[in-house]
Amino acid sequence: MDWAVVLPRIAAALRPGAFLAIADGRALADVPWSADLAPLIARYSTNREFRPYDLVAELTRRGLFGEVGRHRTRPAAFEQSVDDYVESFHTRNGFSRERMTPRAANEFDDALRALILPHCADGRIRGETRISLVWGSPSR
Numbered sequence: 001m002d003w004a005v006v007l008p009r010i011a012a013a014l015r016p017g018a019f020l021a022i023a024d025g026r027a028l029a030d031v032p033w034s035a036d037l038a039p040l041i042a043r044y045s046t047n048r049e050f051r052p053y054d055l056v057a058e059l060t061r062r063g064l065f066g067e068v069g070r071h072r073t074r075p076a077a078f079e080q081s082v083d084d085y086v087e088s089f090h091t092r093n094g095f096s097r098e099r100m101t102p103r104a105a106n107e108f109d110d111a112l113r114a115l116i117l118p119h120c121a122d123g124r125i126r127g128e129t130r131i132s133l134v135w136g137s138p139s140r
Contacts, residue, residue, distance in 0.1 A: 019135040021133055022134045022135070023132070025073075025129055025130055029127060029128050030128075031125075032119050033115040037115060040108070040112060044108040046100055064139045065138050066137045067134055068135055071133050075128035075130055076131075077126070078126070081125070082116050086112050
């Protein structure tokens with residue numbers, strides 16, 4: 001999305017004194033396949049020029065957001081089927097089914113399942129996740 005367009009629209013839609021909350025935390029902590037996942041992501045992501053960044057820091061640097069507070073939750077138990085976990089990757093821009101070819105999406109899914117299944121004998125992923133919540137004011 002074009003942050004310079006979206007953030008002022010959000011600011012205009014907020015009631016006086018209200019904040020925008022930015023939540024981050026869809027990754028599971030300390031999964032045994034994480035070392036093998038990074039090269040798989042690099043191989044199949046359609047975002048060839050992607051560089052990791054901190055969204056809040058970037059919005060602040062651009063003058064689009066002013067942080068007021070933040071909170072990180074305690075770890076919470078998480079459970080999901082392997083199939084749902086694999087499918088969740090396709091909600092990410094670089095892995096959206098609209099951007100990937102059907103062949104690449106199927107190859108990615110198969111490779112990801114092969115990484116995960118040795119650690120999930122019953123077809124369920126169990127672990128912990130945390131949410132980072134930052135709230136503040138988007139610029140007008």
